[in-house]
Structure formats: C-alpha cells, structure tokens
Amino acid sequence: MDLKIKNRHALLTGASKGLGRACAERFAEAGARVTLVARDERALRATCDEIGTRYNVRADWIVADTAKPEDRAAVLAKCPDPDILVLSSGWPKGAMQATPWDPAAWQGALESMLLGQAQMLSTVGEGMARRGFGRMVVVTSRLIKEPEFELALPAAARMGLSAYIKALSNHLARHNVTVxxxxxxxxxxxxxxxxxxxxxAEQGLTEAEVVAKRAVFTPAGRFGTPEEFSALCAYLCSADAGFMTGQALTLDGGAHSGVL
Ligand SMILES: NC(=O)c1ccc[n+]([C@@H]2O[C@H](COP(=O)([O-])OP(=O)(O)OC[C@H]3O[C@@H](n4cnc5c(N)ncnc54)[C@H](OP(=O)(O)O)[C@@H]3O)[C@@H](O)[C@H]2O)c1
Structure with missing residues (x-):
C-alpha cells in the first residue's frame, strides 16, 4: 500500500524500541523523514542509524523523557512542525498502586499518560491545521475498556486522554488533520x-508456560507483533486516511469480549 507520505516528516515518541520503532520503520520505508524520541541515547542512536541506513531516509533523534514538561518543551522546540505525530511513550517510572491513596503516583500517571500527550497533540495540531495536513496517533491500551484495579491509574489517565483525543479530533477534522x-x-x-x-519469577513457571497462560485469553491464541501494530498505524497516518478520525481502535487479537 502506498502511504503517500514520501518526504513528510514524522515525529515519534517511545520510538527506539517496540511499537514506536515499528511505526518509525513503516514511515521510513514509505520515504518519510523520521525524528525519534526516547530516554536512552545509546539505543536511540542505534535505532536511528539502522533506520536511516536501511531505508535511505533522514532519521534524527532527540533524547527526552516525555513525562517531564521541560523535556517535552525541548522536543517541540527542536521539532515544531511534523506532518505526522505518533505518541507511544507513556508508562511512568515507579509505583502506580491505586491504594493506599498516593498523590505522587496519581500525578506521575497523569503527567506521563495524559498531560504529556495532550500538550504535544495540542501544540503540534495547531501547526498541522494551519498547513492543512496532519496525522496523529496515540498508543493507549485495551485496558481502558476493561479496567483492572491493579492498573486503575493508567486506565483512568488513558481514558481521560481518550476523551481529549475525541474532542481534539472534532476541532481539527475540517483542516485535514486526524487524531x-x-x-x-x-x-x-x-x-x-x-x-x-x-x-x-513470581509463579515458578517456565517462560513458555507463562506466555501460553496469558495468550489463552486472546482468541488469536498468541501475542501480537509490532509489525501488525505498525500496519494499522501506517494506514491511519497515510494521506488517504483523512476521513478516519476520532476513533479509538482496539487491536488485540479479539481479546475484548464486547461488541463496542
Ligand atoms: N506491548 C504491549 O503489550 C502493550 C499493551 C498495551 C499498551 N502498550 C503501550 O504501548 C506503548 C509502547 O509500549 P511498547 O510495548 O512498545 O514498549 P517498549 O518495547 O518497552 O518500548 C518503549 C519505548 O518507549 C520509550 N520510552 C519509555 N518511556 C519513555 C519516556 N518517559 N519518554 C520517552 N521515551 C520513553 C523507550 O525507550 P527509553 O526507555 O530509552 O526511554 C522505548 O523506546 C506504551 O505506552 C505501553 O504502555 C503496550
């Protein structure tokens, strides 16, 4: 599929590894310039070098912790006008227990899984709207549909973020900017x-037993691959996806049991 994003500029957070990296590879393969953000400089440099060489595109990196307002400001100053924004960083450092009441844990969850993303979407979205093109994708979690008490803080923060994404998508849609x-x-x-x-370590099982035990809750019977994730993200960021906005798309091998 031709994404029609050749020479566009994509900014991705959480992109030295995992889902973010897989998305960066898709964009680079389509001829887009990429700028990758993560905290560990060594891994980030190595990923950028590999992507730049493999796909013959410009691949820049910015070391930043997206949970820190000052780091986010630095990212936005260095890369103020991307055409594509993918936010894949999010999990905070430290404890996130819901009880006993811990204001610092709540603040950490909100900063890294709601405020940071909202700041970047809002700031980058303004420029995209002026230029008449923009594609933004945020990685949240299936958990927001089926919150577990142990993960109540990330579920709550990401649900709030999802409401913001929907509202922002309505605001930007007429400018050919999707969220x-x-x-x-x-x-x-x-x-x-x-x-x-x-x-x-906790359950005294083998790795294969743990994976099988977890995969059984997914009708597909396995974990997803980063390439399967990036295929959806690539479509959402393609030039032809301008009518696809404001959606929260579950990608989980059928694990969510409801229709909606
Ligand atoms: N994989 C899953 O099964 C799954 C399921 C549900 C939701 N998610 C969500 O998907 C997102 C990506 O997860 P993943 O599985 O791709 O993780 P991963 O393979 O561990 O990669 C995480 C990436 O994000 C970067 N990162 C983490 N915290 C950061 C921060 N505060 N600031 C900047 N960069 C940061 C990491 O690099 P540095 O450590 O060097 O910063 C790395 O590049 C996360 O938000 C996660 O909660 C994943």
Whole structure:
C-alpha cells in the first residue's frame, strides 16, 4: 500500500524500541523523514542509524523523557512542525498502586499518560491545521475498556486522554488533520518480555508456560507483533486516511469480549 507520505516528516515518541520503532520503520520505508524520541541515547542512536541506513531516509533523534514538561518543551522546540505525530511513550517510572491513596503516583500517571500527550497533540495540531495536513496517533491500551484495579491509574489517565483525543479530533477534522488512538492488547515487545520474566519469577513457571497462560485469553491464541501494530498505524497516518478520525481502535487479537 502506498502511504503517500514520501518526504513528510514524522515525529515519534517511545520510538527506539517496540511499537514506536515499528511505526518509525513503516514511515521510513514509505520515504518519510523520521525524528525519534526516547530516554536512552545509546539505543536511540542505534535505532536511528539502522533506520536511516536501511531505508535511505533522514532519521534524527532527540533524547527526552516525555513525562517531564521541560523535556517535552525541548522536543517541540527542536521539532515544531511534523506532518505526522505518533505518541507511544507513556508508562511512568515507579509505583502506580491505586491504594493506599498516593498523590505522587496519581500525578506521575497523569503527567506521563495524559498531560504529556495532550500538550504535544495540542501544540503540534495547531501547526498541522494551519498547513492543512496532519496525522496523529496515540498508543493507549485495551485496558481502558476493561479496567483492572491493579492498573486503575493508567486506565483512568488513558481514558481521560481518550476523551481529549475525541474532542481534539472534532476541532481539527475540517483542516485535514486526524487524531486517532490505538488500544493494544498484548504485543510482543520488551515491555511484555519484562512482564513475562516477572511472572516467571513470581509463579515458578517456565517462560513458555507463562506466555501460553496469558495468550489463552486472546482468541488469536498468541501475542501480537509490532509489525501488525505498525500496519494499522501506517494506514491511519497515510494521506488517504483523512476521513478516519476520532476513533479509538482496539487491536488485540479479539481479546475484548464486547461488541463496542
Ligand atoms: N506491548 C504491549 O503489550 C502493550 C499493551 C498495551 C499498551 N502498550 C503501550 O504501548 C506503548 C509502547 O509500549 P511498547 O510495548 O512498545 O514498549 P517498549 O518495547 O518497552 O518500548 C518503549 C519505548 O518507549 C520509550 N520510552 C519509555 N518511556 C519513555 C519516556 N518517559 N519518554 C520517552 N521515551 C520513553 C523507550 O525507550 P527509553 O526507555 O530509552 O526511554 C522505548 O523506546 C506504551 O505506552 C505501553 O504502555 C503496550
């Protein structure tokens, strides 16, 4: 599929690894220039070098922690006018327990999973609207449809973000600027490898047993791949997807049990 984004500029957060990196590869393959954001400079540089060389496009990097307002401001100053924005960073450092009441944990969840994204979408969206083209995608989680108490903080923050995305999409749609979110189920990335390792240690099972136990809740019977994720994101960011906006798209191998 021709995404028709050759020579467009894509800014992606959380892009040195996992879902964000897979999306960056799709854009680069389509001839777009990419700017990648993450915290660890070494991994970020290595990813940029690989993408730039493999797809023969310009690939820049910005070291930043998107949970920090000053870092977000620096990213927006260095890359103020992208045509495509994909926000895939989000999980805060430290505890996120819902009880006992912990204002710092709530603030951490809101900063890294709501305020940061809202700031970047709002700021970048204004320029996109002036230029008459923009595609924005935010990675949230399937959890917002079926919140678990243990993950109540990220679910609450991301649900608030989803409401903002919908409202912003209405505001920007007439300018050929779209805003959508993707709600992943379980995808085989480093985050999930770390989760699996933790469960192996906690439950005394083998890695294969833990993976099988978790995959059984997904009708597809397996974890998703970053390439399957980036295929959807690439469509949402393609030039031809201008009528597709304000949607929260679940991508989970059928795990969500409801119709909506
Ligand atoms: N994989 C899944 O099953 C799954 C399911 C539901 C939701 N999600 C969501 O999808 C998003 C991407 O997850 P993933 O599975 O792709 O994770 P991943 O493979 O661990 O990659 C995360 C990427 O984000 C960067 N990052 C993390 N925190 C950051 C921060 N505060 N500022 C800037 N960059 C940051 C990481 O690099 P540095 O560490 O160097 O910063 C890395 O490049 C996350 O928001 C996650 O909650 C994933």
């Amino acid at each position: 959508n979110s993707i709600l992943p189920g379980i995808f085989d990335t480093e985050t999930q490898k770390a989760n699996t390792a933790r469960l192996v």
